Amino acid sequence: MLSSFGITVSTISLLLSLSLLYLSYYDLKLSNNKISKKIYKFAFSQILFTFLSFITLIIAYVISDFSLINVYENSHTTKPLFYKISGAWGNHEGSLLLWINILVLFSFLFLILNKDKNKNFKLYTIIFQNLLISSFLIFLLTNSNPFSLLYPTPTEGMGLNPILQDPALAIHPPLLYLGFVGSSIYFSIALAALITKVDSKSLALTIKPWVSVSWTFQTLGILVGSIWAYYELGWGGFWFWDPVENSSLMPWFLMTALLHSVLVLERRIGLYSWVIILSILTFTMSVVGTFLVRSGILNSVHTFANDPSRGLFILSFLALMVFSSIFIFFKHAPVENKNYKIFSKESFILINNWFMVFFLAVVLIGTLYPVFLDTLTGQKISVGPPYYNFILAPFLLPLLFLMTSGPKHKWISSNVIGIFNIALFTSIILFFLIFLSIKEGGLLLLLILLFSMYLITQTTFDFYETFKNKNINLSRIISHFGFGLLILSISLNQIFSVEKSFNVRLGDEKNFQNYTIKFNNLETFSKNNFKSVKGHFEIIDKKKITSQNLTPEIRVYNKPETITYEASINTKLFSDTYLTMSNISNTDVFNIKFQKKPFMNFIWFSVLLISFGGILQFSRFEKRA
């Protein structure tokens, strides 16, 4: 029942999308100033039916309707309600439906929130957005239908992979999609602006809120994904430079570049073409990421079930999108005003863009190079964290420095502000205080520490100035402060991390550095969907004379059959203690891995701060509008 209902509703929303295309195209030729009422009505029904299809899928999950293949393959009656709901977007088909919902949501919001904009500009945006929507709906209905019927109806489902049953992972896809699928709207706006020759100021004002919103969600989405990896995967890391993670980072770099260059476009006429190129590239990178994740051409930690026919569809779509955007761009390329002068602040923003595009290029090359090499020559190589760290880390130094000094420059001709100011002085003192407690760490890492501290102190001083001067951009200060804190915490985390693994038997006691680990007890128990072996360990810090109990687990889930290693993490303000355990086959020996992970909370907090800046930016815009 739900199957045919879902298919009907999705088909209706495809038809509505196609009608919107027709209506908008027809409306372009009419001479009235306002968009016809019909389009609003259709757009409203479109969002209604698209939401309805998504809700249908969620209901199917909640009531465990196994007549849907998708529900059968990814759910189970014994699963908690929360994970039944989140299971709806924890797989390819369901998440594609979420993708489409966000495309439609942004299209609708654009239509109703920009009432007084140029009519044709709006209509073209709606046309491009609906081209995207209908393509993805066709993909959904023909290739990846979440409502496909299964007959005869099984009585029980196959269950959701236990590592996906995690609150962080439940909200991760919606956040991330609001980010990078949200970028579709400025892709459409940019193309529409090219065709209708909208002036730079209104282009800037139109895309700015969308850029801030999508950037904020993208940042939050990446954060939640990292948190999940840290707590659930049990490897003690939070970023692995895995192709799937890279796919979420690539659009982020471009959004960040866009967020900065829009500031220029808003005040002055420069950078018009550049902003358009960035807008097109951002969504292109989002689709590239989607292609990489779902086509299965990459070996990744986070596997989606793969199917080449999906890859083929997304690739064809991507090709069509890229070729037509290039064509439109060159056909309607705006004539840049040659007579405008770049001021110092603009130079800094362009330098920011230079770095962001560079970071994007590195991540893109690192991710795709093995695929290209394999396809062209048959040689297989791996590119991993050492590559990214080696190439990217040195460039953090100038980036941090520019983030500190760049924003101090005025829009119109500025005096160079003294480099040796009070902030730098303070940060050097702070740096030496930290340096005294560090006995190791390379020169580069130490310099990164120093520069991030400079950024932190400078932005702190700036923050105090905002009380005196209301014109200072608070969102910039908070985001930059957050970034400084992020780099500082990651560096300190690198320097002070402790890692040690042992082979132990029950009752063993191991000593190393200042710690003693006792293997006190081993407990086996079973819950309704898994069996567990739980180790009880006591960790004694001899220096601080404290002790803590940690209980890592090995779980064997039965639906589907999976072994997971549950880390036991004791989170303190400054440092986490992280313990994992695995058994060595056919023996009573366990391999345990002890890790001290300092400043993890600071890492999460600083990313929150970064995204908070984005929220402030948005509210600032709202006030002005």
Added chain:
Amino acid sequence: MKKKYLVIIYSIAIFVFVVLYLSLNKNNVYTTQENIGKKISVIQLDYFDKPGEFNIQEISNFNFTLLNFWASWCGPCRKEHKYLVELSSNSNLKIIGVNFKDDKKNAMEFLKEMGNPFFILTKDPEGKKSVNFGIYGIPETILINKDLKILKKYVGPLSTKDVREIQRIVKK
């Protein structure tokens, strides 16, 4: 000028899309096929049921050697065992077994039940020596010639097709 840029950008894009398209149909499961053509290392393997070591270099006495890594706990090994028994009748080929991370008693029972195709049987209870042969999961089977060169490497259980291939090579 504009046209030149357009042509350059289009060609780059077409190149990228063609490569990505080709990559779609590639199998991305990694196997250590690069080892084919290399010489095997000098390794001493412990005999399975007697003291002493077998020097792998000694297989240069045989025309062809099939080195098979197996264990009684490994399901696919059970599946391919009949092929090994079939191949063991070939006089031009000697099969050397490496019992991998196994319990001796279980392994003996396994052979009793399924037959023993091995000309020489060795063991690697910790799995560390197998690293020298690029083993990362069992069963794996390596075909080696008189010059100690690796001719074929089969990851996973042997199939009928693999057996025919081995027989064809060995006959020559």
Added chain:
Amino acid sequence: MRILSFIIIQLFIITISYGNESKTYEILKNLRCLVCQGQTISDSNSDFALTIKEVVTEKVNEGLSRKEIYYFLSDKYGDWILFNTPLKKNSYFLWFMPYILFILGGAILYIVIKKRTEKIK
């Protein structure tokens, strides 16, 4: 004097043993687990990873250098096992292209800024 030399030797021993261990961890972090999608050997609990961990520990204790250990493993399992991509003919593009792009981007930026700032003066 004797005390001093004793302290030095002690320090030396500590650094050597500590060095060996962190060297092992560093190597394990740069190896790819072949049987688990994209995970490092260090992070993995698979049987294969545990074996490689032991083999690397042994080799480090035998006094082999990082280079020798990477060479040994890539000889047996191919370059696929190395996450720190070795600089070879097939990876020149990978290692140098980012720098070329960075310089290229900088040059374009420099020209644009210079052109634009001079125009009005």
